Structures are given as structure tokens and as C-alpha cells.
Amino acid sequence: MAEHVILVAGPMGAGKTTAIQSLSEVPVVSTEAANTEIDRVNKATTTVALDYGEISLDDTDKIRLYGVPGQRRFDFMWRILEKRAVGLIVLVNNDTEQPLEEVTYFMNQFASIHQRGGLVVGVTRSDLKAEPGIGDYLMHIEENGETHGMPIFTVDPRNRDHMVMMLFSLLTNIQSRAGATDNVCLSQG
Amino acid sequence: MYAYHKDKKLKDRCAAELKGLSTRCKSMKIGAIVTSDGFVVSTHGDLQDDGNRLGSMTSSMQALAEAVHDELDLGENKHLAFAADKGNIVMQKIGKYPLVMTATFDDRETLGHAIFSMSATVDAVCGQLKKTRAKI
Numbered sequence A: 001m002a003e004h005v006i007l008v009a010g011p012m013g014a015g016k017t018t019a020i021q022s023l024s025e026v027p028v029v030s031t032e033a034a035n036t037e038i039d040r041v042n043k044a045t046t047t048v049a050l051d052y053g054e055i056s057l058d059d060t061d062k063i064r065l066y067g068v069p070g071q072r073r074f075d076f077m078w079r080i081l082e083k084r085a086v087g088l089i090v091l092v093n094n095d096t097e098q099p100l101e102e103v104t105y106f107m108n109q110f111a112s113i114h115q116r117g118g119l120v121v122g123v124t125r126s127d128l129k130a131e132p133g134i135g136d137y138l139m140h141i142e143e144n145g146e147t148h149g150m151p152i153f154t155v156d157p158r159n160r161d162h163m164v165m166m167l168f169s170l171l172t173n174i175q176s177r178a179g180a181t182d183n184v185c186l187s188q189g
Numbered sequence B: 001m002y003a004y005h006k007d008k009k010l011k012d013r014c015a016a017e018l019k020g021l022s023t024r025c026k027s028m029k030i031g032a033i034v035t036s037d038g039f040v041v042s043t044h045g046d047l048q049d050d051g052n053r054l055g056s057m058t059s060s061m062q063a064l065a066e067a068v069h070d071e072l073d074l075g076e077n078k079h080l081a082f083a084a085d086k087g088n089i090v091m092q093k094i095g096k097y098p099l100v101m102t103a104t105f106d107d108r109e110t111l112g113h114a115i116f117s118m119s120a121t122v123d124a125v126c127g128q129l130k131k132t133r134a135k136i
Helices: A016-023 A072-082 A099-109 A111-116 A134-143 A160-181 B008-024 B048-071 B111-129
Strands: A002-009 A029-034 A045-056 A061-067 A085-093 A118-124 A152-154 B028-035 B040-044 B079-084 B087-093 B099-106
Touching: A002 A016, A002 A072, A002 A160, A016 A045, A016 A061, A016 A085, A016 A160, A029 B048, A045 A072, A045 B048, A072 B048, A085 A099, A085 A111, A085 A160, A099 A111, A099 A118, A099 A134, A111 A118, A118 A134, A118 A160, A134 A152, A152 A160, B008 B028, B008 B040, B008 B099, B008 B111, B028 B048, B028 B111, B040 B048, B048 B079, B048 B087, B048 B099, B079 B111, B087 B111, B099 B111
Parallel strands: A002 A061, A002 A085, A085 A118, A118 A152
Antiparallel strands: A029 A045, A045 A061, B028 B040, B028 B099, B079 B087, B087 B099
């Protein structure tokens, strides 16, 4: 069985834990702690180590999904979890302070995954704040040196169909980029 | 959620309890009390970056341990201990509060005594917490 490790990254409150809960076919392993920064991000709990879920592609292929903590102070977990990943989903909540900068920040932090695999961006909570739009994200990402025509979606992490669409777009992105180089297998595990 | 790490009185009281532990337990090198989401309340000993890194790591380790306990249906986590060549690390939740104490002890200390000593300090910190507005 081939196993592909995909990370879900992004700022606190973007919906990473919810996205993994929507996608996973097994009970999600969560490491939630009470949020003492409630004045900054209004949610009761926050991920402090990882979220873990699984989804089968077919009889032989499985995706292992890891959500990383959003806060910078947990970046040691980012370095641990990125090692085996072949793909990255960056989720950003459109109502956060600097959503464009957050996307490129997380893209840069996980540049090694992007180089060897693929990346897709999901914009959440755009129903609460419409701007910036997808075009603004594309322009900002392009200004920061990305030229691959990266897939960007507006998504609701609670909606499994949205998340499946984004995941499969990521897998296609990984395969097309691998095919463009040496047709390597998705799996690193 | 009560911002434990912003309560100056509590920080001072916790620092005093950590100092007391180091007095009773000479092998203790570093001690910290952190919120369950990784913010430092108090530290004792020679720590880089005011203990912020250790605070975050303690939070992650505690949460991972609890996830394993849940997975194996082992009930509530009591403490978490690591034994290494040069000493031991013990992490212990502070009662029902969203706080964790972590301490390192050099190799003069047995793990059992380190846990015993820490438990007494955790009880004392619980007593201090009852004097604050913090709710369990």
C-alpha cells in the first residue's frame, strides 16, 4: 500500500482541525488545549501538537493527513511533520489580519514540500469577509515568486465536498509536477 | 479562559514554588509552569528565550501523551517522564487547571523521587491557584 503524507498548515483559526475532521475516514487524533489567547482569536481550544486523520484513495493508496499548529511558537512541530510530506494544503481565514501575507508566510515555511511535491491554497471564511479575492491572492503569490499556476479555492472546511475537491486538486498538482520532472511516485513514506 | 500567564501575582507565587522545589531537590536544573497552550507562567533556572520554547514543547508533549492515553483508554494523564543519559524530565498537569509543570533533574536524582517532589509542588501551586480568579 502506498501512503502519501499531506500537511494542512495556516494561521490559527483558519479551520485546519475542522478540515481534517471533514476529510478523515477514521476518528481524528487531536491535540487540543484550552486557548488562553481568546482576546486575539475567539475560539475555545487550539491545536498544540498535531491533528491526524486518514482517507483512502482506493484499495492500495492511503492519504495520511497531518494538521500542524498555526502559532509560530509551535514551529518545531512544523519541522518534525514536514519531513515525510509530499503535499501541503495552506488554509487561510480571509478575516485574519493579513491574509495575503499569511499565505506566503506558510508557503515559505514549507517551501521544501512545495519543491518536492505540490501545494494548494484554500481561503476560508470569505463569507464573513469578501476581500481579498482569489485574484488578489494569485497576484500576491505571483509577486512573491510563484509561477506554477497554483490552485486556489474558496472553501468551507466543514464541507467535505469542498475539502475532497481541494485534496484531489492537490494530488493532481503533485502528479503533474512529478510527471514534468521524473515521474516519481507520490509516496515518500 | 483565564490568562494565567498575565497574572503577575500568580506568576510570582508560582516562581516561588519552583524555587522551593529547587531548594528541596538540589538536582533540579530547570523548572517551568506553562499554560496548556504553551505560554510561560513562571520559570526557574537557566533557560534560553525565557522558556518560551520549552513552554511550547511541554504543551505539545502533554497533548500528545493525552492523545495516546485516550487512544488506549487509560484514563487521565498523571505525569509524563523521560529518562536520558544526563538526567530526567518530568511533566505533570496542575490539578484540573489548564496548566502543566515541567522540570529537569540531573542524574543524581532517581525518577521516582523527582516525581514525588514535583507532586508536592503541584499541590502547593493548586493551593495558590485557589487564591486567584481562575476557574477550573
